[in-house]
Amino acid sequence: MDEWVRIDAPGARATARKAPPRRGPEKVPGLPADVATEIRRAAITATAHHREVLVGRMEKAVAAYERGRYSEAARYGNELTREVGSIAAVRRIAGFSAYRLGRWRDAARHLEAYIELTDEPDAVPALMDALRALGRHAKVASAWTELRHRSPDADLLAEARMVAAGSLADRGQLHEAIELLASSGAARALRNPSDRHLRQWYALADLYERAGDLPRARELFQRVGRVDPDAYDVAERLDALGPRGAGARGRTRRPRQPRQPVDRTEGARGRAPAPEASPRAPGRPKAGENLAGGLPGAK
Numbered sequence: 001m002d003e004w005v006r007i008d009a010p011g012a013r014a015t016a017r018k019a020p021p022r023r024g025p026e027k028v029p030g031l032p033a034d035v036a037t038e039i040r041r042a043a044i045t046a047t048a049h050h051r052e053v054l055v056g057r058m059e060k061a062v063a064a065y066e067r068g069r070y071s072e073a074a075r076y077g078n079e080l081t082r083e084v085g086s087i088a089a090v091r092r093i094a095g096f097s098a099y100r101l102g103r104w105r106d107a108a109r110h111l112e113a114y115i116e117l118t119d120e121p122d123a124v125p126a127l128m129d130a131l132r133a134l135g136r137h138a139k140v141a142s143a144w145t146e147l148r149h150r151s152p153d154a155d156l157l158a159e160a161r162m163v164a165a166g167s168l169a170d171r172g173q174l175h176e177a178i179e180l181l182a183s184s185g186a187a188r189a190l191r192n193p194s195d196r197h198l199r200q201w202y203a204l205a206d207l208y209e210r211a212g213d214l215p216r217a218r219e220l221f222q223r224v225g226r227v228d229p230d231a232y233d234v235a236e237r238l239d240a241l242g243p244r245g246a247g248a249r250g251r252t253r254r255p256r257q258p259r260q261p262v263d264r265t266e267g268a269r270g271r272a273p274a275p276e277a278s279p280r281a282p283g284r285p286k287a288g289e290n291l292a293g294g295l296p297g298a299k
Helices: 033-042 048-066 070-084 088-101 104-118 124-133 137-150 154-170 174-182 195-211 214-227 234-241
Strands: 003-005 015-017
Touching: 033 048, 033 070, 033 088, 048 070, 048 088, 070 088, 070 104, 088 104, 088 124, 104 124, 124 137, 124 154, 137 154, 154 174, 154 195, 174 195, 195 214, 195 234, 214 234
Parallel strands: none
Antiparallel strands: 003 015
């Protein structure tokens, strides 16, 4: 509608000035336009203002996640889930945020919903790891079997294989866990290893140590340390094992027994989560660490 402005100067006449045209919703910085559009459509019964509030929450969730503020990202993700939980990107960021915090039940719930919505395998390793921490080993094995049949990319398959091996080890099946990794070439020496290979060497070394094969454990930990001396807790692991040939004197640890997972969902009044709930080895990066970069759910 034209906005009429009267100018009272002598001899002046009323003129019509065009109001600036209204612009449609702009792309939120850092948030793909298609995700913002999905949120607006999913909240079609809400007011236009509230739809933009929801888009703003998603933007804040993404910004918090990318800065490592996972509690904040999880809070926004849970708020969004209550209103637009059918959006895959919302479920993914809520799931990965909960996973980073060790809130295994929330992580499993959101990641399962994300996978069901998209049929994408990228969150499967993290889902398997959350299920493993909850002691749901049959579900871990089922997810691993299904993923193998889909022939995903090498990084994703390696992540899932390490979780599957860890699940076997948690149940005392150390030799089966070692075989699962070793038979896939996880112990193969490489001149230019990628991050995936370092992670597999570390996981296999941990299993060898737990099985009592200290020379092989030491060899693999040393291999990781030569490539990246600051990787995980490899320096401490080597120090605990002692120098080559130290035998029983170098063994300052007993083979780790699987620990019962703890529900780390925050309690009332913001109680801090319980420490060290996952049965994974200390220092080992979580599954999916290199799969969750950027905006979760963005295509």
